[in-house]
Amino acid sequence: xxPANRQRSWRAAALTPCANPSLTYSDNVxxxxxxxxxxxxxxxxxxxxxxxxxxxxFLWRKGFREDNRVNYxxxxxxxxxxxxxxxLRGFRFNHCPVSNLYEATMFVAWTIVTVYLVVGVWSRLxxxxxxxxxxxxxxxxxxxxxxxxxxxxATAENSNVWTSLHAALLSLAYGAFGLSSAAxxxxxxxxRNLKFNKLKAIFSLLPPIQRLExxxxxxxxxxxxxxxxxxxxxxxxLSRLNNPHAYRGDPKIVWSGLxxxxxxxxxxxxxxxAQGGRRFALGAIGTFVFVLLTFWGVNLLSxxxxx
Amino acid sequence: xxxxxxxxxxxxxxxxxxxxFAFAEARIPAALQLLRDSGTAEEAVILSTCNRVEIxxxxxxEPRQAFDGLQEFLVTCHExxxxxxxxxxxxxxxxxxxxxxxxxxxxxxxVLGETEILGQLKKAxxxxxxxxHTRGRLNKAFQKAFxxxxxxxxxxxxxxxxxxxxxxAVELAEKIFSSLAARDVMIxxxxxxxxxxxxxxxxxxxxxxxxxxxxxxxxVALAGELGGRAVPFEEWAREFPNIDIVISSTAAPxxxxxxxxxxxxxxxxxxxxLLLIDIAVPRDIDPQVNFMxxxxxxxxxxxxxxxxxxxxxxxxxxxxxxxxxxxxxxxILGSRYRGGAGSAVKPxxxx
Numbered sequence: 001x002x003p004a005n006r007q008r009s010w011r012a013a014a015l016t017p018c019a020n021p022s023l024t025y026s027d028n029v030x031x032x033x034x035x036x037x038x039x040x041x042x043x044x045x046x047x048x049x050x051x052x053x054x055x056x057x058f059l060w061r062k063g064f065r066e067d068n069r070v071n072y073x074x075x076x077x078x079x080x081x082x083x084x085x086x087x088l089r090g091f092r093f094n095h096c097p098v099s100n101l102y103e104a105t106m107f108v109a110w111t112i113v114t115v116y117l118v119v120g121v122w123s124r125l126x127x128x129x130x131x132x133x134x135x136x137x138x139x140x141x142x143x144x145x146x147x148x149x150x151x152x153x154a155t156a157e158n159s160n161v162w163t164s165l166h167a168a169l170l171s172l173a174y175g176a177f178g179l180s181s182a183a184x185x186x187x188x189x190x191x192r193n194l195k196f197n198k199l200k201a202i203f204s205l206l207p208p209i210q211r212l213e214x215x216x217x218x219x220x221x222x223x224x225x226x227x228x229x230x231x232x233x234x235x236x237x238l239s240r241l242n243n244p245h246a247y248r249g250d251p252k253i254v255w256s257g258l259x260x261x262x263x264x265x266x267x268x269x270x271x272x273x274a275q276g277g278r279r280f281a282l283g284a285i286g287t288f289v290f291v292l293l294t295f296w297g298v299n300l301l302s303x304x305x306x307x
Numbered sequence: 308x309x310x311x312x313x314x315x316x317x318x319x320x321x322x323x324x325x326x327x328f329a330f331a332e333a334r335i336p337a338a339l340q341l342l343r344d345s346g347t348a349e350e351a352v353i354l355s356t357c358n359r360v361e362i363x364x365x366x367x368x369e370p371r372q373a374f375d376g377l378q379e380f381l382v383t384c385h386e387x388x389x390x391x392x393x394x395x396x397x398x399x400x401x402x403x404x405x406x407x408x409x410x411x412x413x414x415x416x417x418v419l420g421e422t423e424i425l426g427q428l429k430k431a432x433x434x435x436x437x438x439x440h441t442r443g444r445l446n447k448a449f450q451k452a453f454x455x456x457x458x459x460x461x462x463x464x465x466x467x468x469x470x471x472x473x474x475x476a477v478e479l480a481e482k483i484f485s486s487l488a489a490r491d492v493m494i495x496x497x498x499x500x501x502x503x504x505x506x507x508x509x510x511x512x513x514x515x516x517x518x519x520x521x522x523x524x525x526x527v528a529l530a531g532e533l534g535g536r537a538v539p540f541e542e543w544a545r546e547f548p549n550i551d552i553v554i555s556s557t558a559a560p561x562x563x564x565x566x567x568x569x570x571x572x573x574x575x576x577x578x579x580x581l582l583l584i585d586i587a588v589p590r591d592i593d594p595q596v597n598f599m600x601x602x603x604x605x606x607x608x609x610x611x612x613x614x615x616x617x618x619x620x621x622x623x624x625x626x627x628x629x630x631x632x633x634x635x636x637x638x639i640l641g642s643r644y645r646g647g648a649g650s651a652v653k654p655x656x657x658x
Contacts, residue, residue: 190482199616202479208482208485211485274579277600
């Protein structure tokens with residue numbers, strides 16, 4: 001088929017989601033209305049996350065004394081673009097967009113901003129956006145890196161509702177963990193000010209640290225429950241394969257177990273051994289940083305997740 | 308019909324004279340009736356607080372004549388026979404209106420920007436209104452004053468923050484705890500500042516107070532006043548598992564609480580956040596405890612620095628507030644007094 005005809009068939013395929021399993025990003029076509037418009041919308045949302053991040057630096061330098069409504073609306077706009085990207089993606093491939101690294105990363109970021117927009121309705125917690133926007137921008141930039149969105153199979157060999165549920169629940173879990181670590185960072189900032197920079201602490205509009213600690217705890221707990229459910233869905237999905245025991249030592253499975261144990265340990269630390277406060281906040285941040293740094297590498301090493 | 312103000316305040320006279328002119332609340336309606344019956348004022352409001360006694364009036368008389376009548380009224384009402392010189396101030400337009408606005412905003416108060424005076428002014432106006440001693444002009448002036456107070460409160464920082472040690476301590480507590488409602492407070496030592504701080508915490512909803520002092524009698528007396536309970540000085544550490552806020556103001560020459568003592572107590576408290584307010588000199592609490600997790604220590608210098616900073620912020624707002632007040636006074640009085648040339652019989656102090 002000559003190149004001109006090839007392009008015409010792709011344009012036709014774009015009108016029928018999932019009709020052509022060999023659609024790839026490497027083929028360039030029109031911008032907003034083309035078959036890659038979801039990526040363009042996501043790119044725009046990441047740009048707005050970047051603007052929000054810059055504005056957050058301004059808020060931080062002002063000691064969080066300024067109202068955070070501007071940042072909230074920036075993130076709301078980014079959320080609109082981000083959601084559009086995910087909806088377009090979902091309709092294009094006719095399934096929940098969590099089937100490759102790019103989509104999963106996009107989903108995690110979407111969860112973080114969604115939960116923030118709900119929590120940020122309460123004005124004292126709205127400053128969470130200033131801590132979440134750098135995380136969102138970072139995740140967004142990572143997601144847009146080449147190679148994370150390879151040839152997209154419309155019907156993957158193991159694609160079924162349990163796979164989608166597994167991926168969606170885990171993305172939600174990591175989103176909750178991400179926002180929990182943003183709240184933990186807020187806690188540490190205010191705690192440090194209360195101890196060593198008292199004027200800054202009293203003039204800032206950040207919420208009381210006890211409330212911040214509660215937010216960290218609740219988000220972490222919600223994330224842990226979602227993580228447990230997601231891993232359970234994955235385990236059930238795995239059990240339906242022909243030879244599930246072959247994947248016993250799969251790096252991603254081992255890694256997931258470790259992450260589960262780390263968060264379980266944090267929960268025990270907080271609720272059973274009353275080790276809240278700074279240690280708990282540092283634990284929440286440290287564990288999420290570990291997840292961020294190792295998630296994609298482990299994913300690439302996992303035969304189960306790279307079929 | 309000019310708007311006049313006559314009165315004395317903490318700026319112009321000592322409390323020994325001010326208290327001679329104070330009006331008992333129950334006497335004010337009768338006093339207003341007497342004032343209006345004398346023909347000196349068509350409409351009047353009397354404001355009598357611990358720091359000022361003022362009469363705001365609209366009159367058909369010439370200002371000089373009206374001021375003589377108002378002074379005569381005050382002196383006769385309180386049977387004051389001593390001579391008065393600078394203790395009384397007399398203001399006519401536009402200073403009178405500006406003064407009313409300043410009083411409503413707390414700009415003329417002993418504690419700059421305090422908000423209690425607005426409530427007192429509203430009450431004084433309400434009493435006069437209920438008894439029919441105000442009409443259109445005074446109603447308009449006072450409504451405008453209340454609006455100006457609201458505008459200044461929202462647009463400036465004149466009322467922002469706390470400038471007393473007790474209130475600063477409460478603000479800090481509210482930065483640590485989600486709510487003071489479930490917090491228990493302990494005072495070690497029965498000093499005046501400690502008591503005021505405890506009262507401030509109680510007024511914001513702290514649940515209970517425990518008082519401990521070397522003199523158990525004093526502890527019992529203070530606990531009784533605050534609605535709490537007293538414990539012997541030797542036993543204050545036993546209360547720690549239940550305490551969230553400690554105010555320490557003993558006369559001990561050494562630290563009564565240090566890291567070594569506090570670490571096991573924090574374990575008993577399951578590491579819940581603890582606020583320590585050390586207002587003693589020399590300090591009661593070892594500064595090293597501030598490095599402990601979930602412990603927040605503030606000494607008298609910390610609290611005073613915050614209070615001073617808030618006061619500085621308020622003072623920086625004075626000129627902005629005065630600008631707003633001038634504009635609002637002009638709008639109510641019209642263009643007659645644009646440029647500031649008033650017709651005050653006696654210049655107001657500081658104007």
